Amino acid sequence: MPSVTHDDAPLLADLMPWSVAPPRLGRGWPTGPDAASLRARWDALLKAEGPDREALFEPTRSRTLCSAVGQLPGRTGGTEKLARASGPCPEPVRVLAAPFDEQWLIPDQRLIDAARPELWRVADEEQVFVVETPTDNQGPRLLATSLLPLLRPGRVRPLYRRPGGTEPNLAPGLLEHLSSRLGIPVAPLDVLAWTVTAIRPGLAVPLTDDPDLWARGVESGRRALWLMRRDGDRPKLPGGRRPYVRAPLPSRPLVLDYDRDEEALLLDEGRVSPVPPEAWDFEAGGVRVLEQWFAARVAEPEPGTLSAIRPATWPQAWTSELLELITVLALLADLQPLEDESTSRISASDLREAGVLPVPESARKPASVFDHHEEGPEGQFALL
Numbered sequence: 147m148p149s150v151t152h153d154d155a156p157l158l159a160d161l162m163p164w165s166v167a168p169p170r171l172g173r174g175w176p177t178g179p180d181a182a183s184l185r186a187r188w189d190a191l192l193k194a195e196g197p198d199r200e201a202l203f204e205p206t207r208s209r210t211l212c213s214a215v216g217q218l219p220g221r222t223g224g225t226e227k228l229a230r231a232s233g234p235c236p237e238p239v240r241v242l243a244a245p246f247d248e249q250w251l252i253p254d255q256r257l258i259d260a261a262r263p264e265l266w267r268v269a270d271e272e273q274v275f276v277v278e279t280p281t282d283n284q285g286p287r288l289l290a291t292s293l294l295p296l297l298r299p300g301r302v303r304p305l306y307r308r309p310g311g312t313e314p315n316l317a318p319g320l321l322e323h324l325s326s327r328l329g330i331p332v333a334p335l336d337v338l339a340w341t342v343t344a345i346r347p348g349l350a351v352p353l354t355d356d357p358d359l360w361a362r363g364v365e366s367g368r369r370a371l372w373l374m375r376r377d378g379d380r381p382k383l384p385g386g387r388r389p390y391v392r393a394p395l396p397s398r399p400l401v402l403d404y405d406r407d408e409e410a411l412l413l414d415e416g417r418v419s420p421v422p423p424e425a426w427d428f429e430a431g432g433v434r435v436l437e438q439w440f441a442a443r444v445a446e447p448e449p450g451t452l453s454a455i456r457p458a459t460w461p462q463a464w465t466s467e468l469l470e471l472i473t474v475l476a477l478l479a480d481l482q483p484l485e486d487e488s489t490s491r492i493s494a495s496d497l498r499e500a501g502v503l504p505v506p507e508s509a510r511k512p513a514s515v516f517d518h519h520e521e522g523p524e525g526q527f528a529l530l
Contacts, residue, residue, distance in 0.1 A: 154493040154494050154495055155346065155350040155351060155352040155353070155493065155494065156350070156351055156353065156492075156493070156494040156497055156503065157348070157349055157350055157351070157494070158278075158288075158303070158341065158345065158349040158350075158351055159349065160317060160494070160497075160503055160504070160505060161316060161317055161320060161337070161341065161351055162276065162303040162305075162315050162316060162317075162341075163315065163316075163317060163505045163509040163510045164303065164304065164307060164315045164509060164510055164511065164512060165301040165302060165303045165510075166262050166264055166265050166301065166302045166303075166304075166512075167260075167262065167301065167302070168262070168277070168295060168296060168297055168298050168299070168300070168301075168302050169258060169260060169261050169262045169265070169294070169296055170258075170259045170260040170298070171257075171258055171259060171296065172204075172206045172208055172209055172258065172259030172260075173203070173204040173206070173209075173257070173259075174453050175187050175204070175451065175452035175453045175455075176251060176252040176254070176257040176258065177241065177243055177249055177250065177251045177252075177296065178249060178250055178453075178456065179249050179250070179442060179443050179464065180250065180456075180457055180461060180463070180464075181238040181250045182457075183455055183456045183457060184235065184238045184250055184251075184252050185234075185235040185238070186455045187252075187452040187453075187455045188234075188235035188236075188252060189235065190202065190452060190455060191203060191228075191452060192231060192232060192233075199211060199228075199229070202451070202452050203228065204451075204452075206259055208259035208260065209256065209257070209258070209259050211227065211228045211229035212227050212228075212229050213227065213228070213256060214227060215255045215256055216255060217255065218253050218254070218255045218261055218263060218266050219263050219266040219267040220266060220267070220269070221236060221253045221254070221266070222236065222237075223236035223253065223254040223255075223256075224236075224254075225256075227256075228256050228257075231256075235252060236252055236253050236254045237253075238250040238251060238252055238253070239251055239253045239294070240293050241293050241294045241295070241296050242275075242277075242289070242291040242293045242294070242295040242296065242297060243296050243297075243442070244296075244297060244438055244439070244442065245279065245285075245289055245297065245430030245431055245433070245435055245438070246289075246374070246430065246435050246439065246471060246474065246475065247435075247438065247439050247442060248293060248376075248467070249442070251294070251296070253266075262302075264512040265294060265302060265304065266294065267309070267512075268304050268306060268307065268308060268309055269294050270309050270310065270311075271292070271377075272306060272309070272310055272311030273292065273304055273305065273306055273309075273311070274290055274291070274292060274304070274305040274306075274335070274338060274371070274375065275290065275291050275292070275293070275294070275295050275302055275303070275304055275305075276288055276289070276290050276302070276303040276304075276305065276338065276341075276342075277289045277290070277291065277295045277297050277300055277301075277302055277303075278300030278301050278302075278303075278349065279297070279300055279430055279431045280299070280300065280431050280432065284429040284432060285428065285429040285430040285431065285432075285435075286342075286370075286430060286478075287345050287347075287349065288341070288342055288345055289374060289430065290338070290342060290370075290371050290374045290375060291374060291375060292375045292377045297431075303315060305334060305335070305338055306334070307512065307513040308513050313513055314334035314337075316334060316337060317497070317502050317503060317505045317509065318502070318505065318506065318509060319500065319501060319502045320337065320497070320502050321333075321334065321337070323492075323497065323500050323502050324337070324353070324492075327355040327492060328355055328357050328360055329357060330357060330360075335368070335371075336364045338367070338371065339363070339364045339365075339366075339367025339368040339370070339371055340353075340360065340363045340364050340367055341367070342367040342370050342371060343363050343366045343367035343370060343481075343483060343484050344363055344367075344484050352491075353491065353492035353493075354491050354492065355491050355492055356491065359484075362484070363484050366481055366482070366483075366484070369481060370478060370481055373474050373477055373478050374474075374478075376470070376474065380470065381470070381473050381474055381477055382473065383473050383476060383477065386420075387420060387422070387476070388420075388473070389411075389418050389419060389420060389421055389469050389472045389473065390418070390419070390469075391416070391417070391418055391465060391469075392410070392417040392418065392419050393415060393416055393417035394416060395413050395414075395416030395460055395465060396413070396414045396415060396416055396460070397459040397460060398444070398458075398459055398460055399413035399414040399416055399444065399460060400414060400444055401413070401414055402436070402437060402440040402441075404421070404426045406423055406426075409421055409422060409423065411426070411436070411472070413440070418468065418469070418472070421472050421476075422476045422479070424475070424476055424479035424480070425472050425475040425476040425479065427479075428475040428478065428479055435471070435475060436471070436472070436475070439468070439471060443460075443464060
């Protein structure tokens with residue numbers, strides 16, 4: 147069968163129909179690169195009283211100290227209004243704050259303008275969140291993470307509609323149709339792996355009925371997913387290419403630079419090498435990833451704000467995270483994308499003829515996943 151044009155390739159929005167806008171925080175201080183600072187910020191907020199607490203909180207139209215909201219699904223924070231709140235900081239959770247930048251968040255809906263509870267309800271160890279990224283052909287069009295993503299502005303598409311890796315967020319009948327055309331079993335993660343490596347401009351996803359091409363695409367996509375999710379064995383470069391700290395990093399580096407000839411990353415007088423040019427040049431959303439990651443840790447916050455509570459010196463953990471990030475970017479840059487030719491042999495028209503498209507409207511809405519009570523404002527249980 148001849149290939150079809152990408153103009154008739156199905157769209158990601160049809161293949162993974164349920165999507166959610168990313169959470170909108172409304173204030174920066176509930177997130178940060180280290181969890182200890184978040185706990186200290188919470189303590190400082192609760193020690194303040196009256197107008198001082200209100201100023202530290204940074205109220206918006208959506209959230210003030212008197213907002214009445216419930217617990218985030220699966221979390222145990224308080225639900226009394228923050229104007230009279232007490233008690234320890236809810237345990238910070240790991241989130242994806244920017245492309246390839248894993249940070250921490252205080253998981254308390256009273257602090258977040260739009261938390262998107264539907265995402266929290268399906269966030270577990272089985273879930274994979276796919277995030278659309280604005281791109282000008284520099285960097286990946288999709289990011290994947292096992293963490294709750296805070297990236298804006300692209301839509302978030304969970305792989306599964308229910309906790310426990312059940313009910314894939316795929317067009318009903320797609321798995322069966324692909325299995326029939328390819329002559330092999332197809333799993334939800336296979337479809338996601340193929341999508342990550344085959345996606346084209348406009349978020350079109352050419353599909354194939356060539357089992358060999360499918361296998362190559364899935365293999366490449368699964369490696370990309372592993373590198374982006376970083377939830378298994380830690381990735382490593384071959385011995386001679388592994389980055390090391392060659393000159394100690396200062397207690398608070400302020401400037402990041404790159405020596406292309408020496409393949410060295412320079413943090414003031416600190417030095418990390420080898421850093422392949424592909425890792426330094428790696429962009430996502432039109433921004434160089436390493437520069438954005440560094441800026442998030444050294445940018446000077448406004449004095450007197452909760453964001454100003456941060457580590458006094460550069461933590462060793464950040465150095466370890468930097469070395470791993472360099473490794474991930476270098477390995478991702480090594481992955482070869484699928485070639486354009488012969489990747490779109492199952493068109494959107496084919497899927498319509500097979501009854502896979504258009505998807506029912508129910509597939510674009512969240513599934514009913516409630517199996518327990520969720521605490522609402524002021525300790526009242528939410529009606530489900």
